[in-house]
Amino acid sequence: MINSDLGPPPAGASVPATGPAKFATVPVAAFAYVPVVAIVSALAGVLTALSWRYGFHRDELYFLVAGDHPAWGYVDQPPLTPIVARATTAVFGDTPAGLRVASTLACAVTVLVVALVARELRGGRRAQVIAAFSAATSVFVLAVGHMVSTSTFDMLAWVVIAWLALRLLRTGDGRLWVAMGAAVGLALENKYLVGILVAALLVAQLALGPRQVLRSRWLGVGVVIAAVVAGPNLWWQAAHGWPEFTVASGISADDGLENRLLFLPMQIVYLSPLFVPIWIAGFLRLWRDPELRWARAMALAYPLLCALVLLAGGKPYYALPLLLVLLAAGCEPVARWMRDRRRVWTVVAAGAVTIMVSGLFSLPVLPPNALSVVNAINKEQGEQVGWPELTSAVAAQWAAIPAEQRSRAVIFTANYGEASALVRYGPRYNLPMPYSGHMSYADWGPPSDAADGPVLVVGLQGDDASEQFFTGCRQVGRVDNGEGVDNEEQNAQIALCSGTAKPWSALWSGLRHY
Incomplete structure (x- = not known):
C-alpha cells in the first residue's frame, strides 16, 4: 500500500473496497513457481538424503521423551515441538530420518515464504529465485532444517508473520490480522521468543507508520485469537511460577557476555558472509x-x-529469521545488478562457494571423526554423535553392580541429554529408566525412597557436588564416543555411589537445576 500523505497513488492504482481509504494496492510480480519450487524440492531432497546421518541430537531425544509426558507446557519450552516430534515419528518411523521429516518440511516452507516476501517487496521473478536460493543455502536455515529444534519452527513462524505483516501494510486489508494472530499464537506454543519480534514490529510501526493498520477492528480479533491459541501454555507457565523466565535468565547469566560479544560476527556467519x-x-x-x-x-x-x-543477553541466532526478510528485500537490487551478463558468472561462483561452505558447517557431510573442523562454528553437529556409546558405557557399569542390589539401584544423570539417551538406547541393555533433576526431568519425579541402593551417577562434575547428595562415590568409568568428537559428553564421568545422603524425596528439590 501507499500512504496518501506521501502523494497521490500511482496512475492506475485502485483502492480496495475492504481496505482503508488511505491505502492503495501496489501490484506485485507473478510468483516464480517453477524455479522456486525446484529450489525447495532440491533442498528437501538433500535434507532427506542426509537425515539419517550421525544420529539423534540431544534436544531431539529430549523432545521425544517430553512427548511421552504430554502437558500444556514444560519448564523450558511450550508443548508444540514435543507434540510434533511424537506425531512425526508415529507416522514416519521412530528414527532420526522419520523424526526429521518435520524439520525438512518446515525448512522447505520457510524458503518458499522467503521467496513470497521478496515478491511482496516488489521483487520480480529473478529476485524471488535469488531469495529462495539464498535462504536455502544459508548456514542457519540448513542447520535448523537438518534437525528438529524449537528454532526450526520459530524460524518458519517468524518469516510467515513478517510476510503477513508486509501483505497487511501493502494492501491495508485488516482481515490479515486474523491470520497474524493465529500465527503468533502458534509461535508462542513453540517458543516465547516471538514476543520480541511482535514488540519490535509494533514499536517500529508506531514510530514510522503507516499507523492506520493499528486502528483496524480486526487487530482486536487477531489479539484474541493469539491469546486463545497460546492461552493453555501461558496458563501452565503462570500456574508453575513462570519457570521459562528462570531458564532464560540462566542462559543470560551463563553466556550473556559471550553472546553479546559474538552477536555481530555470528549474524554474519550464521547467514553467510557472502x-x-x-x-x-x-x-x-x-x-x-x-x-x-x-x-x-x-x-x-x-x-x-x-x-x-x-x-537480554540472548543467543546471536535469535535475530536471524528477521534478517532473512532483509535478505529477501535485497534480492531485487541484486537481480538488477545481474542484468549485465558478465556479472552472472560472479553470482554463480559465489553461489557455488556458499553451497559448499554452508553445507560443510550445517549438514552431516563429514565423517564424524572430522567434526572438530566445524564444531567451533556449529557445535550442534557434534551433539548428534556418541549417544549409543554413552549408553553402552553406562550399561557396562550397571552390569558391575551385584544383581541382588539392582532392584534398589538408580541411574541418575546430570542433564536431559544423558537421561534421554538412556531412555532411547537403554532397553537394549535392560537398563532401568533413568532419573535427572535437569529441566523437565525434575517434574517427572524422583525415584522411590525405597530405592536406597547404589546410585550410578552420569556426568556430574566435581567431587563436592557428588558428596552433597550421594555417599561413597568413586569414579568407575568415562564416556568415549569413539570418534574423538569434543562434544559436551566426551569424557563425562561415570561414578558409582553407595547410596544417597538423604531419601530421594528430601534431596529432589536440591537436585533440580536449569
Whole structure:
C-alpha cells in the first residue's frame, strides 16, 4: 500500500473496497513457481538424503521423551515441538530420518515464504529465485532444517508473520490480522521468543507508520485469537511460577557476555558472509526506496530486535529469521545488478562457494571423526554423535553392580541429554529408566525412597557436588564416543555411589537445576 500523505497513488492504482481509504494496492510480480519450487524440492531432497546421518541430537531425544509426558507446557519450552516430534515419528518411523521429516518440511516452507516476501517487496521473478536460493543455502536455515529444534519452527513462524505483516501494510486489508494472530499464537506454543519480534514490529510501526493498520477492528480479533491459541501454555507457565523466565535468565547469566560479544560476527556467519551485501542492500532499500516507504518499519524492526536480544543477553541466532526478510528485500537490487551478463558468472561462483561452505558447517557431510573442523562454528553437529556409546558405557557399569542390589539401584544423570539417551538406547541393555533433576526431568519425579541402593551417577562434575547428595562415590568409568568428537559428553564421568545422603524425596528439590 501507499500512504496518501506521501502523494497521490500511482496512475492506475485502485483502492480496495475492504481496505482503508488511505491505502492503495501496489501490484506485485507473478510468483516464480517453477524455479522456486525446484529450489525447495532440491533442498528437501538433500535434507532427506542426509537425515539419517550421525544420529539423534540431544534436544531431539529430549523432545521425544517430553512427548511421552504430554502437558500444556514444560519448564523450558511450550508443548508444540514435543507434540510434533511424537506425531512425526508415529507416522514416519521412530528414527532420526522419520523424526526429521518435520524439520525438512518446515525448512522447505520457510524458503518458499522467503521467496513470497521478496515478491511482496516488489521483487520480480529473478529476485524471488535469488531469495529462495539464498535462504536455502544459508548456514542457519540448513542447520535448523537438518534437525528438529524449537528454532526450526520459530524460524518458519517468524518469516510467515513478517510476510503477513508486509501483505497487511501493502494492501491495508485488516482481515490479515486474523491470520497474524493465529500465527503468533502458534509461535508462542513453540517458543516465547516471538514476543520480541511482535514488540519490535509494533514499536517500529508506531514510530514510522503507516499507523492506520493499528486502528483496524480486526487487530482486536487477531489479539484474541493469539491469546486463545497460546492461552493453555501461558496458563501452565503462570500456574508453575513462570519457570521459562528462570531458564532464560540462566542462559543470560551463563553466556550473556559471550553472546553479546559474538552477536555481530555470528549474524554474519550464521547467514553467510557472502550474503552480507544482499541484506545490507535490503535494509537500505527498505529505508530509502520511496516505492517501499510503506514497508520502512520492517527495516527499523531489525535493529530494535537486535537491541532487545543484546539487552537480554540472548543467543546471536535469535535475530536471524528477521534478517532473512532483509535478505529477501535485497534480492531485487541484486537481480538488477545481474542484468549485465558478465556479472552472472560472479553470482554463480559465489553461489557455488556458499553451497559448499554452508553445507560443510550445517549438514552431516563429514565423517564424524572430522567434526572438530566445524564444531567451533556449529557445535550442534557434534551433539548428534556418541549417544549409543554413552549408553553402552553406562550399561557396562550397571552390569558391575551385584544383581541382588539392582532392584534398589538408580541411574541418575546430570542433564536431559544423558537421561534421554538412556531412555532411547537403554532397553537394549535392560537398563532401568533413568532419573535427572535437569529441566523437565525434575517434574517427572524422583525415584522411590525405597530405592536406597547404589546410585550410578552420569556426568556430574566435581567431587563436592557428588558428596552433597550421594555417599561413597568413586569414579568407575568415562564416556568415549569413539570418534574423538569434543562434544559436551566426551569424557563425562561415570561414578558409582553407595547410596544417597538423604531419601530421594528430601534431596529432589536440591537436585533440580536449569
